Amino acid sequence: MRSHYCGQLETSLVDQPVTLCGWVNKRRDLGGLIFIDMRDRTGLVQVVFDPDQQALFETANKLRQEFCIRLTGTVRARPDSQINKSMATGAVEVMATELEIISRAEPLPIDFNQQVSEEQRLRYRYLDLRRPNMSHNLQFRAKVTSAVRRFLDDNGFLDIETPMLTRATPEGARDYLVPSRTHKGKFFALPQSPQLFKQLLMMSGFDRYYQIVKCFRDEDLRADRQPEFTQIDIETSFMSADQVMAVTEQMVRGLFQQMLDVDLGEFPRMTWHEAMRRFGSDKPDLRNPLELVDVADVLQEVEFKVFSGPANDPKGRVAALKVPGKADAISRKAIDEYTNFVGIYGAKGLAWMKINDLAAGREGVQSPVLKFIPDAALTAILERTAAANGDIIFFGADKASVVAEAMGALRLKVGQDFDLVSDEWRPLWVVDFPMFEEADGRLYAIHHPFTAPVNVTAEELKANPEAALSNAYDMVLNGVEVGGGSVRIHNNDMQQAAFEILGIGKAEAQEKFGFLLEALKYGTPPHAGLAFGLDRLVMLMVGASSIREVIAFPKTTTAACVLTDAPGVANPEALAELHVAVTVKDS
């Protein structure tokens, strides 16, 4: 029905007839002529209707915004004075010769040119997706998946599908459950990831696997979470952590080169401990120049318990965050707001110190806690933070985890507030995670229970689990974890040890993961893998503020689809067949 897309028209086509199919983006009547901007997925082009062609002009006069039309005309160059440089096709226009109105549009329920609530945008998503930036986001996403697939195909990875209706997976989030009709009272779970299946595929000898696959977590949602999200899921056999990082880094570097013409360079590596120490985060945003500085050692003897308590506690931490040159800019009121802010992360307060005049010694320092800090400690702090006149220093003192979280968050917030974040791409690998973290008196896996430790035997792991490092790696880009993975445990003893440490007893392990433990007995290859969050990666690449901007039909933050009105009330007969009943009246 068309000879060209709107966005393809350019001066080389001048004087040629073209037929376009698309939508009326905008209509203007000017000097007795009718102008429309006609739109399809490739872009816009201006069309002109001349009143000399009466029948055509009358049809054109019926056009309204978002009518779907088919149009034939001749491409002509615009006069120099009318060239529109903000439009890709702005050097040309189409002189219309034929027009067919394919379907009319009622006045739109959402205005493309005004800010519309996200609720309305999602309710009329099919219209919202006509907006050029949303169309671009999804076209960009399609190009990303295509490029990823080509890279992986070309590198010997096999796209193998794993089940969606499966057994509860052990990632730790809440599962979506699906009642079985044939197995009364039993339920499938939708996968939180294909983790175990991809490991089984390695045991089957497929050597290199990938899948771009939907995963599901029934969690309360945030801006960058959705109940269903998409993973680029990768697993390899006979490859070391370094090799997996090398090939996936190559993939991401190629993607940025191809899609954005950006050279990410070689990704630096940072240990988890260094990341926590310098940035209070396992996904540091390296575009932000602020860093935490540890000062516990110089505060152990002070009489101020807020400092000396954590400074003397092996699990405590005291860290300083210097913000250069912002002593004046950060008022008492701003400090109070930051104090409230770190409170969200569990910090009980926020000590601070403004450096007015270094040459003046103690007199030149303004701080409510100054009186508690002896000269030697003050000098050490000022030296260690390389403080200068006009700087402000914040202090966090608490359990190490609280300090990292609160001061890491403060670092990001201050960086944002004062526009300190540079406009660049800063990828890195975070490595050497601890295997386990302690909470509520028991140990949890930082990655998942199938992650291999670095260089220990099963016996050694059991003897001192908290000291063990895992052979895991996260790819972090501009403060966002875009991917993470690990070398997996490939023998039964080690897997049993990991379960034991996590408090998963023999019976429970057998019941939940018996098939995995069994599979480990039959010549399991060493294997390692990684998964990328596709939504987040694309969100970063297009510069969107939420993953909902790169998903065609996302759910709201209450996990609903306002377009189709899902979830909905189920047919009682269907529920009876599934052997379940609703336990709330007010549905």
Next chain:
Amino acid sequence: MRSHYCGQLETSLVDQPVTLCGWVNKRRDLGGLIFIDMRDRTGLVQVVFDPDQQALFETANKLRQEFCIRLTGTVRARPDSQINKSMATGAVEVMATELEIISRAEPLPIDFNQQVSEEQRLRYRYLDLRRPNMSHNLQFRAKVTSAVRRFLDDNGFLDIETPMLTRATPEGARDYLVPSRTHKGKFFALPQSPQLFKQLLMMSGFDRYYQIVKCFRDEDLRADRQPEFTQIDIETSFMSADQVMAVTEQMVRGLFQQMLDVDLGEFPRMTWHEAMRRFGSDKPDLRNPLELVDVADVLQEVEFKVFSGPANDPKGRVAALKVPGKADAISRKAIDEYTNFVGIYGAKGLAWMKINDLAAGREGVQSPVLKFIPDAALTAILERTAAANGDIIFFGADKASVVAEAMGALRLKVGQDFDLVSDEWRPLWVVDFPMFEEADGRLYAIHHPFTAPVNVTAEELKANPEAALSNAYDMVLNGVEVGGGSVRIHNNDMQQAAFEILGIGKAEAQEKFGFLLEALKYGTPPHAGLAFGLDRLVMLMVGASSIREVIAFPKTTTAACVLTDAPGVANPEALAELHVAVTVKDS
């Protein structure tokens, strides 16, 4: 860890050192040497261990089937007498120099060389997938999806993901339901297809969409059905049925060329009516030379009600199926069996006629119904079926739908029993389906309620729905429907008419499809699409007997996964959070 894959070794590598990773496929001890066939996903190669290398030989002596090993050695040419032509690498072998046992294997629970029950195969699927033909099937499937994606990407189709957690879809099969935690008492449905979403994407202007996507139907299973299956889902705007057929035919033709070196040629088209008349099926297997011949017109006057009843009924049919040269081969007992067979499809009997001697007239014909058939009718039947001596003719007389189904099935069965099915690829398009079929006094959509009729207005459609043809098309290959699609309704009036004819009242239409009816108001483009069943297509291409042979982790016929033991009992707390309870005790 490896320098080569096993399957890559060939004479050009002779005298070169290689390092391989893989499994012990087989071990043989012969003439004081140890031979193993070493396997990875690319194939097998023979490795030789010489007792002169004592330490190496001792390690080799520990090898058992399916040990996972890393091996270094030198490639050498086999002597002419020992070249194994049934092995791709049979011209070479590897003289081992180093061997590392990576992981041991206990004796296998399934024997690769013996017939094993499918239950056992599925329980140990990770081992079953090591068998070369299963490994081949899944590698072949990965190549198919890769080729399909490249074709579609290169032709401007955008891969756009649609939701898995959605509203019940209208395909008619039973939905899998997913209770919502945040919306008490409400349920998502897993999609039977992305039908409505892909139509919405056309309304958004994406122009060409595709997705290789999981779909779900909670139906009782057959050999070629699975609760979750994979569709190659396609939708286009501004393209006619012919254009959609052309581009998808080109895709499939390219796929067969590339994967199997088979030229499918141009696909013939056949109307649904012709397919039903000649083959009693809307997915005729053209490799089978047998055809049905209608004979109702010559039997209207006979006194035998079994024939004259259907012959005079406008909804009846009398059809003959001639099996050339099988009069002797098909005994009375065989005829009884065929009679039982057609009974499965609702036929109340199976009349037959053996042609012993055409020259002898009535005397030369043997048939229990001969006495009811006057000379003129007999002559007409023999002429029309072009009967010859030694032929047998079966007759079906009943409602047209019963005759088509029973005689269509008999045609396939006889074709199989006597090996009449040629060994070739016979694709075709079936077109011009009726819009609706009648059952139990109401009308059902033969495709789905969004299929556009050919050349009628909404008013005309409502006036005579049973006469309307749909603008739908099925791609059939060797008797299997591999794909199907249609032009969609793209205006509100027509969509409302279709719902009305299907007995979907205004209120129900609004409740279920309100968003679609609303979307149709805003400049909907004409659109058309198609979906292929990927599992079936790959099954056909690799010559497997079941789609389970081309799915990594399929469900059993009771919709269970015996490997992971899914579905399983749900945690009561999880169910409480989801506001549902199990209504059966014996779970």
